[in-house]
Amino acid sequence: MKSKWWLISLLICLAVACLSPLASSSPDGLERVAEDEGFIGLAGEAPFQVIADYVFPGMENEALATILAGIIGTLILFGVAYGIAWLLTLRKRQLA
Amino acid sequence: MHIPDGFLNVATVATTYAVSAGGVGNAVRVANKKLGEKQVPLMGILAAFIFAAQMLNFPIAGGTSGHVIGAALAAILLGPWAAVLIMSCVLIAQSLIFQDGGLLALGANIFNMGIVASFSGYYIYRLVNSLMSGRRGTLVGSFAAAWGSVFLASIFCAIELAVSGASPIGVVLPAMTGVHALIGIGEGLITAAVLGLVLATRADLLQLQRI
Numbered sequence: 304m305k306s307k308w309w310l311i312s313l314l315i316c317l318a319v320a321c322l323s324p325l326a327s328s329s330p331d332g333l334e335r336v337a338e339d340e341g342f343i344g345l346a347g348e349a350p351f352q353v354i355a356d357y358v359f360p361g362m363e364n365e366a367l368a369t370i371l372a373g374i375i376g377t378l379i380l381f382g383v384a385y386g387i388a389w390l391l392t393l394r395k396r397q398l399a
Numbered sequence: 400m401h402i403p404d405g406f407l408n409v410a411t412v413a414t415t416y417a418v419s420a421g422g423v424g425n426a427v428r429v430a431n432k433k434l435g436e437k438q439v440p441l442m443g444i445l446a447a448f449i450f451a452a453q454m455l456n457f458p459i460a461g462g463t464s465g466h467v468i469g470a471a472l473a474a475i476l477l478g479p480w481a482a483v484l485i486m487s488c489v490l491i492a493q494s495l496i497f498q499d500g501g502l503l504a505l506g507a508n509i510f511n512m513g514i515v516a517s518f519s520g521y522y523i524y525r526l527v528n529s530l531m532s533g534r535r536g537t538l539v540g541s542f543a544a545a546w547g548s549v550f551l552a553s554i555f556c557a558i559e560l561a562v563s564g565a566s567p568i569g570v571v572l573p574a575m576t577g578v579h580a581l582i583g584i585g586e587g588l589i590t591a592a593v594l595g596l597v598l599a600t601r602a603d604l605l606q607l608q609r610i
Contacts, residue, residue, distance in 0.1 A: 308601060309440035316444065319451040327456040327464035332578040333400050333556065335463040340574060342565040347405035347501070355498040357454055373454050376492065380450040384488045385443030391430045392439055 313381055320373030323357065324366035400468070400549075400556055400579070401493065402508055404501030408563040415559065416506030419487075422514045426483040433610040438477060441604065445473045446485045448593075450492070457585050465582030468512045468552065471520025471545040472590045476597070478609025479521040486513035507559050511552040520548035521609075537598055537605065538591045545590035546583035553579035 330338060337343040354360065354372045362368035407415070434442075449469030456464035469489070473482035490508050493499040500508045527540035557575035561568035597604055 309444050312444045313447060316447040316451045319448065320454065323451075323454040326454055326466075327458040329456070329458055329462050329464040331400070331456060332459075332463060332465050332553070332575070332582050333402065335461075335578060336571065336574040337406070337565075340566045340570055342406065342560075345405040345565060346403040349404070349498040350502070352498055353496045357497050357499070369454075372497065373451060376454075376497065377447045377451045379496070380489060380492055381443040381447035383492065384446030384485055385439060387484065387488065388430070388434060388439040388442035391427070391434050392436050394431070396436065 313377075316377050316381070317374055320377045321370050323373040324369045400508075400512060400552060401490075401500035402504040402511075402556065402559070404503045406501075406560055406563060406565050407504055407507055411559050411563045412503045412506060414506075415510045419506040419509040419514065422483055423487050423509065426480040426487070429480040429610055430484055433608065434481065435608065438481065438607060438610075441477060441607070442481065442485060445469075445476065446488050449473065449485065449489050452589065453489070453493075459578070459581045459585070463578060465579070465585055467545075467586045467589050468516050468549055469590075470512060470516035470552075471524070471541065471548040471586070472593055474517040474521035474548075474609075475524050475541055475544060475590075475594065476604060476609075477607065479517045481610050482517035482521070483509075483513050486517060507556070511555045511559075515555050516548035516552045519551040520544040523547040534598060537594055541594045542587035542591045546580075546587040549579050549583035549586045550576060 334343065349355065354375065357369055357372045358365060359368040359371040452469060453466045456466045458464050470482050470486050473485045487509050490500060490505065490513060494502055494505050524540045524544035527543050528536045531539060553575045557572040560566055560571050
């Protein structure tokens with residue numbers, strides 16, 4: 304159990320990602336200010352799109368496309384941050 | 400609070416990139432020296448959780464939404480430099496893969512939501528914990544740290560927008576801080592709830608060395 308806590312935590316993170324279709328689609332704080340103060344028009348298009356706006360491209364069901372984007376992102380971030388932290392502790396492990 | 404491209408001028412883009420690059424570089428250096436094996440899975444979990452939690456926009460007043468930043472949570476558990484690393488991972492992935500936050504604005508976004516939010520959250524938490532101890536200190540401290548981190552990040556975001564000429568400081572500063580004072584309440588409640596859960600299930604995670 305003790306060594307598996309991070310696995311349970313990762314499942315909780317994935318469960319949180321599955322709630323993403325329930326998120327409010329209202330503009331966020333900065334977007335609201337930019338709209339109210341009239342500078343939202345300055346925002347430019349991204350030069351390329353991968354999973355733009357957390358919707359996996361090419362899927363009909365937007366809720367599922369959002370969940371899929373959330374799961375992919377959650378797993379990527381777990382892997383990347385774990386990997387970087389692992390590399391940063393590599394030297395100490397070799398010394399020990 | 401992810402700034403898209405187009406809001407910031409060249410000077411602000413260059414300055415924030417330079418400061419954030421220095422900050423992230425130092426975070427790597429400090430982590431290389433101090434990060435222990437025990438912290439490795441928690442680094443991964445916090446990055447994953449912060450990404451997932453940031454997708455959950457909650458409604459606040461007046462047809463506006465907000466989402467957590469998560470830097471205060473990471474800084475309380477692992478320390479401010481580790482939190483800068485985690486937030487940078489999240490913000491870079493959001494910009495490159497999910498087109499949330501501009502590529503040119505990435506330096507500013509890492510500065511506001513990574514560096515400013517992590518350090519302000521960390522020191523507010525420590526301040527509250529020096530005044531009250533135990534469970535109350537953890538819960539009150541995490542709420543205050545999370546709220547303060549959002550509020551301070553919004554101040555810097557407003558300054559960058561004003562310096563870039565997007566909107567006058569007298570307009571954008573009260574607007575940004577006003578809306579983020581509300582969003583910060585959500586951040587505070589969620590951060591305190593997560594720390595309450597950690598305290599109840601894995602209190603030892605709060606005893607890790609912070610870097």
